[in-house]
Amino acid sequence: MSVEQDFAGLRAALASTPSVTPAELGDLGRAVFVGSGDSLASALHASPHGHRAMSSGDIAWMDQAPAGCDTVVGISHSGTSGGTVKALRIARRAGLKTVAITSWAESPLAQAADVVQPVASLRYPEVVPVAGHLMLAQGVAAVCGVDTTAVNRQLLDNLDVIEALVEASAGELPTTLPQGISILSLPDLRSAADFATLKFIEATGLTVRNVPLEESGHVDYFIGPQSHLTLLLQADAAAFRFERLAQALEATGQTVHTVIWPGAANTPEDFLVRDLAMAVHNTWLAYRASKLWARPWFRGGQVNMDASHIKLPEHVLQA
Incomplete structure (x- = not known):
């Protein structure tokens, strides 16, 4: 598919x-x-x-x-x-x-x-x-x-933008399998970052972590020397901080890709739609990563997906 x-x-x-x-x-x-x-x-x-x-x-x-x-x-x-x-x-x-x-x-x-x-x-x-x-x-x-x-109409209106962003992000993925993935964000996209963590785990079977932006700045330059992919989810706030952190992490040998949502959010409705648009982007990017790295989603069907283990x-x- x-x-x-x-x-x-x-x-x-x-x-x-x-x-x-x-x-x-x-x-x-x-x-x-x-x-x-x-x-x-x-x-x-x-x-x-x-x-x-x-x-x-x-x-x-x-x-x-x-x-x-x-x-x-x-x-x-x-x-x-x-x-x-x-x-x-x-x-x-x-x-x-x-x-x-x-x-x-x-x-x-x-x-x-x-x-x-x-x-x-x-x-x-x-x-x-x-x-x-x-x-x-x-x-x-x-x-x-x-x-x-x-909201559904607004997401529908943004699907062309989301699809183009997925194509751009997929082109920035490393061609070889990383050993781990970090998803970095500020609170304006924190739900999208948390959701991305789940989707990359499901799609690739890799260890994935969700990290507040500044906490990454304190510790993530110690990651290595194994290959590591870091995705920065960026909206309006603190572009300079994202840029400086990306430079620092790239200097340690990490593959860093910053995903920037185009356009500002001014109302609670805008913030919701933007976060959900990024959730869609992250889901499809995880799917594309699984194809690129030949990683079967849900461990190739080995994982029982009936969710019985979380149901009473x-x-x-x-x-």
């Missing part, structure tokens, strides 16, 4: 799928948004609005509601992710308000919530998945008060 075929499928799906319509949720107070994997990357969209994002397992397997919050928001496309379901049940027992962001209104997650923010399913043939994140992140933003009703047993889900 080629990247062009995938973009055609995404184009059709965005054109036919409604964006998220914000639900009536009332006051969240201080909220903690929880999820696992892709859903946790979606949860990071709550951070610019003054809320926190946590792994649902931090609540579920410690059996403690998060301190200093009024609301726990659980994020799961299927609504059956075990840690997230359990986290909402713990929050409810602690007397906190609970909200579910899910595509399945009758799911165990929805049943554990006081209020549900529904999201549609963006359906098209995928190799390395991004569709669920595009909708769940909209759900997070909608819960935080962002107008999400035109049926008798527990129905409890």
Whole structure:
């Protein structure tokens, strides 16, 4: 399957799928948004609005509601992710308000919530998945008060730009397999960076890390002498810092590629669309890297993708 075929499928799906319509949720107070994997990357969209994002397992397997919050928001496309379901049940027992962001209104997650923010399913043939994140992140933003009703149309309008950026980035990939990958960002693209980490792991099977920009500046020049790929995800802020850091890392022998999203973001809606556009870019770049380096995605099917290891047993889900 080629990247062009995938973009055609995404184009059709965005054109036919409604964006998220914000639900009536009332006051969240201080909220903690929880999820696992892709859903946790979606949860990071709550951070610019003054809320926190946590792994649902931090609540579920410690059996403690998060301190200093009024609301726990659980994020799961299927609504059956075990840690997230359990986290909402713990929050409810602690007397906190609970909200579910899910595509399945009758799911165990929805049943554990006081209020549900529904999201549609963006359906098209995928190799390395991004569709669920595009909708769940909209759900997070909608819960935080962002107008999400035109996001799919705005992403559709940007697909030509995204595709061109993928082609440019793919041309900068090293032709030989690196031994590791670092994804660097500032908070304006932190969710996209977190999501990129997951997608490169899924697509290539390499060790990949997500690093705040300045922390990389403190330690990453020690990486080596093995080959290492560093991707810098850059938007409007601190272009000079990205440039200086890229020079320093290149001087140590790393392959460095800076991905710059063209155009400014001025509203919460703009920031959301830009981050999701970069998430699409990163997903397709990971796919292209897997093809270039002859790395079979999901370890060539060796990995069990039914996600049973992160779901609670049926008798527990129905409890």
